[in-house]
Amino acid sequence: MTPAAVGPVVTAVAACRLTPGHRRFGERVEDLEYARSQAEQAGAALRPGLAEQPAGNTFEDMGAALLAASAKAWTAGTAGHVPPAGPVDVEQPVDLLVLAHTAPDFTPTTLAAAALAERLPGEPTVLGVTEQGRSTPFTALRLVTSHWRRHGHRRAMVMVFDQSFTPYANEVPDVWRVDGDGAVLLVLEAGPDDSSGSxxxxxxxxxxxxxxxxxxxxxxxxxxxxxxxxxxxxxxxxxxxxxxxxxxxxxxxxxxxxxxxxxxxxxxxxxxxxxxxxxxxxxxxxxxxxxxxxxxxxx
The missing domain is CATH 3.40.50 (Rossmann fold)
Incomplete structure (x- = not known):
């Protein structure tokens, strides 16, 4: 008897590192106004020369890069532990999209969640995980399992981001310091519990x-x-x-x-x-x- 397809199973993984962004943070007036407002409320300072300095990559930028890379050629198949796969099936609907990151996007006015959800087939529910430190990817995977069982999902994607740019001058603990922009994509699909990739x-x-x-x-x-x-x-x-x-x-x-x-x-x-x-x-x-x-x- 074939086991019922139940829990989320990791079927593919893709990762990318990105060069620093080329646009200036001050090019979007709303971003600069938002940063000033947040800094004032928190009693923090903005980085000097912020309007002239090149910014990093937004979560939308990194998410789009992950989808583009995985659509061309899989960098997944973790040594046979996760089943090898071909390019992402862009026609197969995604039920759940989770965006996970240590700190919020430096440009929250771009609405990365909505922008990335529009790039995926189906109408995925979008959830976010932030301010969990190094626990971020683990918390995201637990969230997928909980939501999956409750709503009967068949396919989910988890995008995990490290973003090095911040408009604020406050000190960041060494354990959370980021040395560059990078992202990882996990694709999860329905499969038997305890099968390869579960x-x-x-x-x-x-x-x-x-x-x-x-x-x-x-x-x-x-x-x-x-x-x-x-x-x-x-x-x-x-x-x-x-x-x-x-x-x-x-x-x-x-x-x-x-x-x-x-x-x-x-x-x-x-x-x-x-x-x-x-x-x-x-x-x-x-x-x-x-x-x-x-x-x-x-x-």
Whole structure:
């Protein structure tokens, strides 16, 4: 008997890095007025020379770049863990679109959610995840699962953004500092639970830096008792936190708080011995420890 198609299954992943934007922030008067208003309310200052400086890429810019790249040629198929796929089927409707980012778009007046939803077939519900620090992609995946089961979705897309430009002069904690503009796209479709590409997210909150290493080891053991899974660790995970002898470990780069772990997925080397992927990240500012297990072909 064929299992019923139920939960979201990751079927493809695409990622891109973008060069700095070429337009000036002050070219849109409404953006400059908005930034001034927000800075005044928060008692913050704007960056000097803001109207003349080149801006970064908006979420709409990055989302459009992801769709364009994935439509030409898949950069997905994570080493056999996520089923290989061809170009995105632009005719297949999308039920849910989730935009996830550490901080709000520097130009919220562009209405990125509505603009990107219009580029997709169907009439997707649009949800957003922000101000979750390094937990951002994990929270987004949990949100997809919850919404999926409640509304019976068949196809969803998650776009995760790291945006380096900000019009404000306030200091940003090092753990959330972004070194450039980048984005990752996840495509999720209906499929049997526990099949290749299905996933489960576990998050713990209020975890102090002193307890983080011990809690991470406990979560790794619970998720993968045999220690065979490939571990993808974000830059918030210190090297000594992952016990020696576990499956292969790859580490995300600094300066990509939202996309660092997911950005490791495209182009992973083929490894048939790794039955699953374990994505892990820790945010010391928020005390959030996150783990996502993505089932492999050997599950």
């Amino acid at each position: 996933y489960r997210v576990r998050q713990e909150h209020g975890v102090s830096p002193q307890r983080a290493a011990g809690r991470l080891r406990a979560l790794l053991t619970e998720a993968d008792p045999e220690g065979r899974a490939r571990v993808l660790a974000g830059s918030g995970i210190a090297p000594g936190w992952i016990p020696a002898g576990r499956g292969p470990v790859r580490r995300g780069p600094e300066g990509r708080p939202s996309t660092g772990v997911l950005g490791l997925l495209p182009g992973l080397p083929r490894d048939d011995d790794a039955r699953a992927l374990l994505l892990v990240e820790y945010d010391s500012e928020l005390g959030d420890l996150s783990l996502c297990r993505i089932e492999g072909p050997g599950a």
